[in-house]
Amino acid sequence: MKHTWTAALAVAATLLTACSSGSGSSGEAAPAEKVTLTYANWSEDQAPAMEQIAAEFQKENPNIAVKVQTLPWPEYWSTLQVGAAGGTAPDAFWMLADHFREYAKGGALIDLSDTVKSTGIDMTAYPKAVSDSYTYEGKIFGLPKDFDTNGIWYNKALFDAAGVKYPDDTWGWPQVQEAAKKLTDPAKGVWGIAAPIDAQGGYYNTILQAGGSIIKPGGTASDFAGPEAVAGLKFWADLQKAGSSPTLKQLSDTEAVSMFENQKVAMYFSGAYWAFRFHNNADLKGKVDVAPLPQGVKRATVTSGIGNAGYAGSKHPEELKKFLAFLGGTKAAEIQAATGTVLPAYKGTQQPWLDSMPEFKLQTFIDAIEYGVPLPVAGNTAEWQGLAAQYLAPAWDGAKPVEEAAAEYQTAVDEVLAKQ
Amino acid sequence: MGWALLFIAPATIGLVALYLWPFLSTLIKSFQDVPAFGPATFTGVDNYTELLGDGEVWQAFGNSALYTAIVLLGIPLAVVLAALIEQAGRGRTVYRVLFFLPVVTLPVAIGMVWRFIYNGDFGLFNYVLSWFGIDGQYWVADPRFTIYAFAAVGIWMGLGINLIILGAGLQAIPKAVYEASALDGAGRVRQFFHITVPLLSPSIFFVTILTVIAALQMFDLIFIMLRSVNNTALADSKTIVYLFYEKAFVQFQQGYGAAIAIVLLIVIMIATALQFRLQRSWVFYG
Structure with a gap:
């Protein structure tokens, strides 16, 4: 019996030292x-x-x-x-x-x-x-x-082939929709734009451009079902509906940025962080440039x-x-x-x-700070953001009206926020 | 006595530090609300009651059960293959190596390769199907197919280990039994069903136990194959261990994650106990 206790103590002692050596010693190292x-x-x-x-x-x-x-x-x-x-x-x-x-x-x-x-x-x-x-x-x-702020990355070669003018700072939402449609060529497997369910590069920006907000002030409730937010989400659902983007399934299999790099999509809304990768991609040499995001009711981009x-x-x-x-x-x-x-x-x-990287109009991203809005964070952000694909997919697919999917997503997000 | 303790110490300390302690701390956490950092608070059985009412958990258990059921189909396949390889004579080693290769390959690498094979637009699998005039699908982007796609890879991955265990079992069957039955006029097929399968049943049982446990713990395939940024199939394809990972490490809900892990442990224990009960009626210990 006595021995058992000795053994238990020995084990416990080992455990204790193992635990404390990690965090305990607050070293005041001599300079x-x-x-x-x-x-x-x-x-x-x-x-x-x-x-x-x-x-x-x-x-x-x-x-x-x-x-x-x-x-x-x-x-x-x-x-x-x-x-x-x-x-x-x-x-x-x-x-x-x-x-x-x-x-x-x-x-x-x-x-x-x-x-x-x-x-x-x-x-x-x-x-x-x-x-x-x-x-x-x-x-x-x-x-x-x-x-990083967001811009429209675009493939000049695909624009030239379709005879469409490059995007510039005069573009609004309708210009994007029209250009995306004209650039789409199913025979060649080319789409005008990538419209995944992407928050940071995608619908956050359009919701803000429509004059909406994502999280209400105070951080205890979201605002996805408001008319402005719905308009911002519709921007993407409409692109899917028009067939101007690869489907969600295609974009699940092959990420939007890869589609863009493989020259399958002509426009990709995303951040400055891709510049280095596009710059190093020999296949894209001289073919890629960037323009400001289109204007909705106003100019806006999330920045983080x-x-x-x-x-x-x-x-x-x-x-x-x-x-x-x-x-x-x-x-x-x-x-x-x-x-x-x-x-x-x-x-x-x-x-x-x-x-x-002088080949890109990178100043676009710096100019966008002026109308940059911080990436929304509230409560357990990772948890409610993780729900987006599930709730918004039916809107993108056309299986549900955008209003309905947005309202359901808002309810789910608010439930997460209420837990705090 | 003192020396004995010293000798068992390495094994005991390892066991306690690497298994017993983590298990106990998981058990404790499952009754707590554990924030990412800072002190945990006891919440009784709250995690468990929430879990029972959580549709996501039920769905994940359903997915894991479906996956396990399909992967079990790999066992009859392994038995037949093991018997065939046994017949192959000199070529046996070559076949064994071929089937064993996936076992020694990193699951991450396997997941990556199969993700390309399953790609809806450019994947090899759809290309092969097109030879037969079958329309391809988005195997890992469409929630209707994901679990089946994983299970096919799971069977392929598990085959190597199963073949080794079953192969060893086959070699333990005395040749005399086959010779005697051949004299009595039994053909190869009859021998397979009336000699090989019953005498191999202890090995088959062992393989089944291992397969069920591994299948219920499946995580790496889904983690690699559905990882792309906005995969819309993920929400409907989560397995129970993936859900555990997501709750504990992505969403900072360690207490809830721990409760999921404990429930999974109980499910595995029940499944294993059930198999031990059932084996009495079909496993033959000559």
Whole structure:
């Protein structure tokens, strides 16, 4: 009996030490000691630029090494969440607006408010829509890394073949619908536009352009069934109805962006983040350009951006803050711009990005900040956004009137929001 | 006594740390509301009552049950194939390797390849069907077909392991039995049904148990094959483990996810107990 207890104790002791070594030791490393920070991201495309930024930071801070970790997108959030709850999260990592609130509310992020003050970071240098996304209860938990707005990516070769004028800033909704119809050629397997059930690149923008809103002020109810929102959703359902887009099934099998890259669709509403990929695609050389989103009742685009945030349980909080401040500064922004990876958030650092891909009218995306609206977040955003495909598909397919599908979606979203 | 403890310690500590502890913490979480971070609160059986009234959970269990039922059809197939391979003489090893290849291939890679094969517009599968004048479908984009499409891959993936187990079982059947029956005038088909199947039944039973458990836990195929950004078939095609993943890791509802995992555990236990009860009537332990 006695032995059993000894064994149990031994096991328990092992478990306890195993658990505590992860989160417990709040290291106050002496400045001279060399420390290593980890910096996680989810993009193979951008990893080289992140390495370059880390190297630049190390040059200025020889006692801090930075290890860049690139995780595949489907695993990124589960890895980060488990790490943050279990004390093994990377020190610095990319954050998105729709995940941010859960992390900030849960106390998983390091507070950067004092760092911003002491290092004199000018928060107005970032697009407000993005910096606001990383502020929670007045505290700054993340510094904007990049931002994106939406535009119409279009294939000039397909426009030329169909004899249709390229989209420009005079276009409204009817011009898109007409052009999409003219560009569609079933015999060649070419469609005018891709109309998937896509929130950020798609119906959020048209709902806002119709004068609607997605989440009502206060964040406790959604507004998908309002007449403006219905008009914004109809824009896409109409494109499907006219046969101007591949069907939802086709777009489930082959993602819209792949359809665009394979030159199967002539127009694709999406963000600046594709520029680098299109630029590197030899098949698309000289064929692709971008124009502003069409105007509805007014101009609008959702805008969002990745933020750099740090883990509250990091063993090296001081070094981490220093690194995050560096990531939010001009040097990191310039590296991103020069390598063409993304549109950096820091004001005045975007020129190298424009110059890196002169074949696209990239200024379009910067001009769009003026009418940019933050990506809506409320309650458990991932949960209600995950319901969209299921509720809106019947509207896109024409199986249900848009009004009905929108009303059902609104009810489902409001149920999720009511849980908070 | 002291030494004995020391010797079993590596195994025991591993068992406790990797199985018992996670299981207990899952069990505890299933009675809690667990936010992504921060302290959990006890909510009694709330997760379970919510789960029983959740159409999504029932649908996911239905999908998993359908998937399991179809994958079970792979077992008769495996028995016939195992018997045929046994006859193949020298070529046996080649066949075994061919059938075993999917087992040693990463499920992720398999999922990717089959996603291309099933593609509605450019997929190989629809192309082959077109030779026979059959209209292709969007196999992994149309909720009417997704579970069947997964199950076909599931059968193919499981075949290798099943063949190894059944092959070992076949070799344990004494040759004398076949020789004796041949003298009595039994043909190959008759031998298969009256000798091979009954004498192989313990192995078949074992394979069935493993297949049911693996099928009820299917996750990777759906995760890879339906992962495209706006797949409209996903909502109707979720399996129970996929739903668990979504609740626990995408939607930050760990308590609810834990409750799903516990219910799945109970379902698997019942299914396995039921099979053990049923085997009395058909498994023959010579």
